[in-house]
Amino acid sequence: MHEYSITESILTLALEKAREADAAKITQINLVVGELSGVVAECVEFYFNFISKDTMAAGADLSFVTKPTSVRCHKCDKIFTPKDGDWSCPECHEIGIDIVTGRECYMESIEVE
Amino acid sequence: MAIKVIKVGEDILGANEETARTNKQKLDKDRVFTINIMSSPGAGKTSVILSTINKLKDRIKMAVIEGDVASSVDAEKVEALGIPVIQINTAGGCHLDANMVESALNGLPLEETDLLFIENVGNLICPNAFSLGEDRRIMISSMPEGDDKPQKYPAMFADTDVILLNKTDLQPYLDFNFDVFKKTVTNLNSDVTIFLISCKTGEGMEAWFSWLEGEVGKKKDQAA
Numbered sequence: 001m002h003e004y005s006i007t008e009s010i011l012t013l014a015l016e017k018a019r020e021a022d023a024a025k026i027t028q029i030n031l032v033v034g035e036l037s038g039v040v041a042e043c044v045e046f047y048f049n050f051i052s053k054d055t056m057a058a059g060a061d062l063s064f065v066t067k068p069t070s071v072r073c074h075k076c077d078k079i080f081t082p083k084d085g086d087w088s089c090p091e092c093h094e095i096g097i098d099i100v101t102g103r104e105c106y107m108e109s110i111e112v113e
Numbered sequence: 114m115a116i117k118v119i120k121v122g123e124d125i126l127g128a129n130e131e132t133a134r135t136n137k138q139k140l141d142k143d144r145v146f147t148i149n150i151m152s153s154p155g156a157g158k159t160s161v162i163l164s165t166i167n168k169l170k171d172r173i174k175m176a177v178i179e180g181d182v183a184s185s186v187d188a189e190k191v192e193a194l195g196i197p198v199i200q201i202n203t204a205g206g207c208h209l210d211a212n213m214v215e216s217a218l219n220g221l222p223l224e225e226t227d228l229l230f231i232e233n234v235g236n237l238i239c240p241n242a243f244s245l246g247e248d249r250r251i252m253i254s255s256m257p258e259g260d261d262k263p264q265k266y267p268a269m270f271a272d273t274d275v276i277l278l279n280k281t282d283l284q285p286y287l288d289f290n291f292d293v294f295k296k297t298v299t300n301l302n303s304d305v306t307i308f309l310i311s312c313k314t315g316e317g318m319e320a321w322f323s324w325l326e327g328e329v330g331k332k333k334d335q336a337a
Contacts, residue, residue, distance in 0.1 A: 002239045036268045038239045085264040087300045095300035107121040
């Protein structure tokens with residue numbers, strides 16, 4: 001159900017942008033999704049096919065670019081990707097990080113005719 | 114027909130963020146300190162709310178928004194204490210969003226409320242991605258769930274302001290290692306405040322009550 005509400009938001013936003021551009025058809029929607037966003041692409045595609053049926057986005061391809069998780073060490077500023085659930089810094093072994101990437105969930109662009 | 118690319122660059126949950134901001138403004142106007150309570154099912158959200166109401170009801174005016182997939186059992190317990198409550202049923206939805214809270218706010222006497230509890234749907238995966246208009250996020254984690262939960266659900270633990278680690282009375286029967294739990298949590302979220310509590314025995318609850326009362330007071334003292 002989480003993906004359902006996300007898919008609704010994707011469709012609403014894409015239709016709004018396409019209407020603003022006086023487009024007749026949306027052929028592709030380009031999305032950027034972080035690993036930590038909890039969004040499952042297959043689920044979004046599944047719902048999208050249903051809810052876009054009677055709209056100008058029907059049949060549009062969804063393209064997902066996945067952003068890996070990266071974090072910055074509070075102490076030495078090293079940016080790294082946590083491995084196997086270990087969030088401590090591989091360089092200075094300090095704990096305490098800020099999440100830099102991985103939370104993204106946005107629409108980069110749409111392709112229209 | 115030629116294909117044209119239209120740049121969007123907008124957050125997919127932008128509309129939710131927008132509504133959350135409107136909710137926050139509404140709550141700020143009446144200086145209602147609002148907490149969004151998140152946890153897995155059965156960690157003790159309703160028990161914490163009920164204990165807190167019982168302790169503070171003579172001093173603080175409270176209201177509750179209950180989010181559940183179905184049923185109104187939690188809302189009935191709150192109502193029995195004479196506290197205004199609105200039940201939201203998400204009909205299968207796994208989190209509350211700002212729109213649902215917006216409608217619920219219309220049914221509550223905000224002018225006569227100092228503290229609003231929003232009990233989110235029990236889930237460790239996505240409620241953190243949906244702002245509701247709250248002042249603070251409170252996570253309840255319970256010892257029987259294990260000390261590895263922050264490792265498995267990092268985004269939830271990274272996005273909270275306070276963690277109530279509940280069911281400490283069960284510690285003798287569990288392999289829960291508090292040092293491991295605390296280390297993982299502080300690594301993800303160095304500003305988090307952790308309270309060890311047992312809703313069952315009342316142990317540790319005083320520290321939580323006084324933190325909460327302090328925050329409610331701070332919001333009351335803010336210029337409207």
